[in-house]
Amino acid sequence: MEITAAIVKEKGSSFELAKVKLDEPKADEVLVKIVACGICHTDMVARDFIMGAPNFPVILGHEGSGIVEKVGEDVHHIKAGDHVVLTYGYCGECEICRSGTPPYCYEFFQRNFSGERVDHTHSHHYPDGTAINDNFFSQSSFATYSIAHKNNVIVVPKDAPLELLGPLGCGIQTGAGAVINSLKLKIGSTIAISGTGAVGLAALMAAKAASATTIIAIDINEERLAFAKELGATHTINSTKEEVSKRILEILPHGVQFGIDTTGRNEVINNTLASMAPVGEMVAIGVARKPLELETNIFLTKGYKIRFINQGDSVPQEFIPKLIRMYQNGQFPFDKLIKKYAFENINQAVEDSETGKTIKSVLTIGNYKN
Ligand SMILES: [Zn+2]
Ligand SMILES: [Zn+2]
Missing domain, CATH: 3.90.180.10 (Medium-chain alcohol dehydrogenases, catalytic domain)
Incomplete structure (x- = not known):
């Protein structure tokens, strides 16, 4: 045809x-x-x-x-x-x-x-x-x-x-899946999300739906950060104006439990790692335009995990209808x-x-x- x-x-x-x-x-x-x-x-x-x-x-x-x-x-x-x-x-x-x-x-x-x-x-x-x-x-x-x-x-x-x-x-299941399928966020969790594009904001909405109590959104765009707050971020950080790890440790003195990176950028991923609580876990989603360098010694003493994930680890036949029901209930x-x-x-x-x-x-x- x-x-x-x-x-x-x-x-x-x-x-x-x-x-x-x-x-x-x-x-x-x-x-x-x-x-x-x-x-x-x-x-x-x-x-x-x-x-x-x-x-x-x-x-x-x-x-x-x-x-x-x-x-x-x-x-x-x-x-x-x-x-x-x-x-x-x-x-x-x-x-x-x-x-x-x-x-x-x-x-x-x-x-x-x-x-x-x-x-x-x-x-x-x-x-x-x-x-x-x-x-x-x-x-x-x-x-x-x-x-x-x-x-x-x-x-x-x-x-x-x-x-x-x-x-x-794709994009929405990637962000929401990172929170729900990969990190398996529980009620009362704390999470930092770097990058407030569609993937980052989908992750943020999923974190809110999962009843995370501290949701920190990080970006360089003020307008996006204001929108992130509207969608449920409890704190926002403009990384061009504030030192990210210092600010996260002010909000959560023992560090943040979970991290999501949607930027693929070296310094952003390292900033998240430097702000995590012991046995913290982060997932990286962003396509990197350069090879990544990590300060791995902190992993040894803190028990951190980092995973590079695809499509929010989702089984689409199960996850997409679930997201639609959450949307129809006003939760997503x-x-x-x-x-x-x-x-x-x-x-x-x-x-x-x-x-x-x-x-x-x-x-x-x-x-x-x-
Ligand atoms: Zn895609
Ligand atoms: Zn196969």
């Missing part, structure tokens, strides 16, 4: 809408009419070819939500008309997936970043038949239609606002992070995400008329 997709033609270039041909879904695939798609930092990382990204030209987009149009003959738990959120790809069959940790699937790279299916085919072609790199996060959802694998299509309730749900498939108002853009304004939406003007841009692709 003919669809419209946003294509990045070469490293670092802007997105161009173009008509392309999309194949029929294979036996284990699902064809989804995309209603909306969030823009995530990883789309930019792939556009700039920073971390094992697919080649060019490529169709990115990995926070799609939409309505199932058709399913392949081996798909039994999803049917046409279902409302769905698309998430990351995983095989579902390897020992890692079957141990309940699909974000670390042996085939994670192949199914999310290789630019093709695991059988090395493409589902997108130019009208002249030339293949386009696709299957980004097993979806390539900056497009009017997407082909996803049955494993990464999550059926969601029809009374939830489908247009807003796409970011639950992630819609406050979202600003909508028309599909044709994708480059503006990307720019506003990169400058920090918008926390989470969502393209309302379902309204696109070609």
Whole structure:
């Protein structure tokens, strides 16, 4: 069929809408009419070819939500008309997936970043038949239609606002999952969150929902810090104005129990480590642009743990519906992070995400008329 997709033609270039041909879904695939798609930092990382990204030209987009149009003959738990959120790809069959940790699937790279299916085919072609790199996060959802694998299509309730749900498939589940699945925050915990982008703020809302009693948000942007306070931060620190570890130790003299880093920056991670309580635990989520150097001697005497995690350690079939129920109960108002853009304004939406003007841009692709 003919669809419209946003294509990045070469490293670092802007997105161009173009008509392309999309194949029929294979036996284990699902064809989804995309209603909306969030823009995530990883789309930019792939556009700039920073971390094992697919080649060019490529169709990115990995926070799609939409309505199932058709399913392949081996798909039994999803049917046409279902409302769905698309998430990351995983095989579902390897020992890692079957141990309940699909974000670390042996085939994670192949199914999310290789630019093709695991059988090395493409589902997108130019009208002249030339293949386009696709299957980004097993979806390539900056497009009017997407082909996803049955494993990464999550059926969601029809009374939830489908247009807003796409970011639950990556950025929002990453932040919230870090708190709920990875750190397993308990009532009365203390936590410091570095970086108040969509991932950091999702973590913050999850920490509030988990009844943490001290939630410290750290950033360099005053406006974001004020917003973090509105969302439930008990303290905020502007790291350009205050010494982070000194300030945390004023708030919590024995240090903070948990830390989350969404920045991938050396000094920020070390600041968190220097402010942690004994046997404290932190997780790092941010894509680092430089190798990390850690002051490891403090780990020896303090019993610290640091883990580098993917997708908030979440099993999406279990976690995404849970986040939707929390949203519907008013416990997880992630819609406050979202600003909508028309599909044709994708480059503006990307720019506003990169400058920090918008926390989470969502393209309302379902309204696109070609
Ligand atoms: Zn696997
Ligand atoms: Zn993402």
